[in-house]
Amino acid sequence: MTGERLRWDMVASANMVEVAALVGDTARATMLAALMGGQALTATELAFQARISRPTASEHLVRLLNARLISVTPSGRFRYYRITSPLVAQMLESMIAVAALEMPPRHRPRSARDEALCLARSCYDHMAGRLGVAVADALIERDYMHLSADGGVLTDAGHRFLCDFGARLETDRRSKRIFCRACLDWSERRYHVGGLVGAELQRRFLELGWIARTGATRAFKVTDAGKIELKDIFGVDLDVASTNRGLLAPRQPEESSQRAAG
Amino acid sequence: MTGERLRWDMVASANMVEVAALVGDTARATMLAALMGGQALTATELAFQARISRPTASEHLVRLLNARLISVTPSGRFRYYRITSPLVAQMLESMIAVAALEMPPRHRPRSARDEALCLARSCYDHMAGRLGVAVADALIERDYMHLSADGGVLTDAGHRFLCDFGARLETDRRSKRIFCRACLDWSERRYHVGGLVGAELQRRFLELGWIARTGATRAFKVTDAGKIELKDIFGVDLDVASTNRGLLAPRQPEESSQRAAG
DNA sequence: CAATCGGTTCGGTGCCGGCCGAACCGACGG
DNA sequence: CCGTCGGTTCGGCCGGCACCGAACCGATTG
Numbered sequence: 378m379t380g381e382r383l384r385w386d387m388v389a390s391a392n393m394v395e396v397a398a399l400v401g402d403t404a405r406a407t408m409l410a411a412l413m414g415g416q417a418l419t420a421t422e423l424a425f426q427a428r429i430s431r432p433t434a435s436e437h438l439v440r441l442l443n444a445r446l447i448s449v450t451p452s453g454r455f456r457y458y459r460i461t462s463p464l465v466a467q468m469l470e471s472m473i474a475v476a477a478l479e480m481p482p483r484h485r486p487r488s489a490r491d492e493a494l495c496l497a498r499s500c501y502d503h504m505a506g507r508l509g510v511a512v513a514d515a516l517i518e519r520d521y522m523h524l525s526a527d528g529g530v531l532t533d534a535g536h537r538f539l540c541d542f543g544a545r546l547e548t549d550r551r552s553k554r555i556f557c558r559a560c561l562d563w564s565e566r567r568y569h570v571g572g573l574v575g576a577e578l579q580r581r582f583l584e585l586g587w588i589a590r591t592g593a594t595r596a597f598k599v600t601d602a603g604k605i606e607l608k609d610i611f612g613v614d615l616d617v618a619s620t621n622r623g624l625l626a627p628r629q630p631e632e633s634s635q636r637a638a639g
Numbered sequence: 640m641t642g643e644r645l646r647w648d649m650v651a652s653a654n655m656v657e658v659a660a661l662v663g664d665t666a667r668a669t670m671l672a673a674l675m676g677g678q679a680l681t682a683t684e685l686a687f688q689a690r691i692s693r694p695t696a697s698e699h700l701v702r703l704l705n706a707r708l709i710s711v712t713p714s715g716r717f718r719y720y721r722i723t724s725p726l727v728a729q730m731l732e733s734m735i736a737v738a739a740l741e742m743p744p745r746h747r748p749r750s751a752r753d754e755a756l757c758l759a760r761s762c763y764d765h766m767a768g769r770l771g772v773a774v775a776d777a778l779i780e781r782d783y784m785h786l787s788a789d790g791g792v793l794t795d796a797g798h799r800f801l802c803d804f805g806a807r808l809e810t811d812r813r814s815k816r817i818f819c820r821a822c823l824d825w826s827e828r829r830y831h832v833g834g835l836v837g838a839e840l841q842r843r844f845l846e847l848g849w850i851a852r853t854g855a856t857r858a859f860k861v862t863d864a865g866k867i868e869l870k871d872i873f874g875v876d877l878d879v880a881s882t883n884r885g886l887l888a889p890r891q892p893e894e895s896s897q898r899a900a901g
Numbered sequence: 902c903a904a905t906c907g908g909t910t911c912g913g914t915g916c917c918g919g920c921c922g923a924a925c926c927g928a929c930g931g
Numbered sequence: 932c933c934g935t936c937g938g939t940t941c942g943g944c945c946g947g948c949a950c951c952g953a954a955c956c957g958a959t960t961g
Contacts, residue, residue, distance in 0.1 A: 390665075439939085464737055905961100
C-alpha cells in the first residue's frame with residue numbers, strides 16, 4: 378500500500394524470515410530434529426515423533442519442501458523425507474548452539490533415553506555426544522587435529538592416520554582444502570568434529586560396526602566390539618570419558634561456570 | 640495432559656524453537672539484520688528500520704532480550720541495542736545462507752542502495768559484499784589463506800603479512816588456534832573471511848580510513864584513499880572485481896548454474 | 902519547575918496459521 | 932476386483948500474537 382520499491386536485500390531477508398518461521402514451530406522443529414539423525418524418514422514416522430496427526434504433519438512437510446529445507450524420494454507407497462543439504466544441517470546446528478546458551482547450566486539428563494542421546498548420537502552426518510567429543514579430543518591429544526571456535530585443521534599426521542583408518546578424505550578440489558569443521562555439541566557444550574572428516578569418521582564407524590543406529594532416533598548404540606576397538610585404536614574409553622569439562626574450554630582441568638560471552 | 644515426563648532434549652529443542660520463532664518475524668528479523676551491521680542502535684532507529692511503531696518495536700526488543708539474542712547498554716536517555724555474541728551472528732549468517740539458496744538465481748540488485756550494500760557491507764564484525772570477497776580472493780591468490788565450505792586456514796606467510804598490516808592476531812590460547820572462518824556471502828554467493836582474521840581486517844580497514852560506515856546501515860563506503868591503498872597493498876580493484884563468479888565455485892572461469900547440493 | 906523526548910506499558914482489535922476429522926488418492930496384495 | 936495402508940487435501944475451529952493509540956515513566960534541558 379505504501380507503493381515503495383522492492384529492495385533487493387528485502388527479498389533476501391524475507392526468505393530468511395520464512396526459513397526461521399518454518400523452524401520456529403514445535404512440530405516442524407521436532408521433525409527436523411528427527412531428520413538431523415541423517416536418516417530419511419517417512420511422513421508417519423515424523424508425525425509420530427512430533428505427536429501430531431498425519432494430516433497436520435503432511436501440511437508441515439509440504440511447507441518444508443517448498444522452502445527446500447527437506448527433500449523427498451518416493452519409494453513404493455512410502456515417501457522418504459530427508460534434510461536437503463549440509464547447509465541446512467549446519468544452520469540447525471548453529472540454532473541449537475545458540476539455544477543451548479540459554480539453557481539452565483546444570484540441567485543434567487534424566488531418563489535412560491536422554492542418557493543414550495547424550496552418550497552418542499548423530500549430528501546429521503557426523504557423531505556428537507560424549508562419543509563425538511571424546512573422539513575429537515583423542516585426535517587433538519595426538520596432534521592429529523586442531524579445533525577452535527571458527528574452524529578446524531587436520532594435520533598431515535592426522536591425514537595419514539585417518540586414511541589408514543579407512544576414511545576417504547580425497548576430494549576433487551585443490552589440495553589444501555580442509556574439510557574439518559568445529560561443531561558445538563549442545564549436550565557436552567564443547568566441540569566435536571564435523572565436515573568431511575566428521576562424516577567420514579561416522580561412516581567408517583558404522584561400516585566397522587563400532588556403532589549402530591537405534592530405530593528412527595538420532596541415538597547411536599556403541600557396540601561391544603566398538604568399545605574395545607575404540608579404546609585400542611583411538612584410546613577412548615567412554616565409561617571414563619569426562620563429562621562436561623566446561624563450556625568452550627577444552628583443556629581446563631577444573632570446571633568453571635563461565636558463560637560463552639563473545 | 641498426557642502426563643509424560645519431560646525429556647532433556649525436548650528442553651533443548653524447545654529453546655531452538657523459541658529462537659527460530661523470534662527470528663521468524665519480519666519486524667524482528669529486520670531489526671536483527673540492522674544490528675548485523677555490528678553497530679549498537681537505539682530502539683527508535685530499529686523501529687524506523689522495521690517500519691513499525693515504537694511500542695511494537697519495544698515489545699519485540701524485550702522478547703529478543705529475554706532470549707539473550709541481543710543485549711542493551713543504557714546511556715543517558717538512550718538505550719543501545721546490539722547482538723549479544725558472535726554465536727548469534729553466526730547463526731543469522733547461516734540462516735541467510737540457507738535462505739539465499741531459494742532466491743531467484745539471476746535476481747540482480749536494482750536501486751543505488753542495493754548497489755552500495757552489495758559493494759561493501761559489514762557482516763557483524765567482518766567485511767562482506769564484493770569488497771569482502773575480493774579481499775578474501777586476494778589473500779587466497781597469494782597463498783596467504785585457504786577457504787572451503789567447512790573452514791579456513793591462515794598460512795604462516797599470511798600470518799606474517801596480516802601482522803605487518805597491523806592486524807592483532809595474537810590470542811591467549813594455544814599457538815595453533817585458527818581464527819579463520821569461511822562465511823557464505825549472500826550477495827556474491829561465494830565465501831568471504833570471518834572469524835578473528837575477518838574481524839581484524841575490518842577493524843584495521845576502518846582504523847586506516849579505507850572504509851567508513853554510512854549512518855545506521857550495514858553498508859560501507861570505500862574511501863578514495865581506501866581504493867588506492869586497497870589496490871596497492873592487496874591488489875584489489877573493486878571496479879574490476881568480477882561479480883558473481885558462480886555459487887560455491889571460487890575458481891570457476893565460466894559461470895555455471897549449479898545448485899548447492901550437498 | 903515545566904517542556905521535550907526516548908522508551909516502555911496497557912488495553913483492545915484483527916488476522917494468520919496450527920490443528921484435527923473426514924474424505925480422497927494411489928500403491929500394494931490377495 | 933476389493934480391502935488395507937501410507938499419504939494428501941478439504942473445511943472449519945480456535946488460540947496466539949503482531950499491531951497500534953493512548954497513557955505513563957524517567958532523563959535531559961532550559
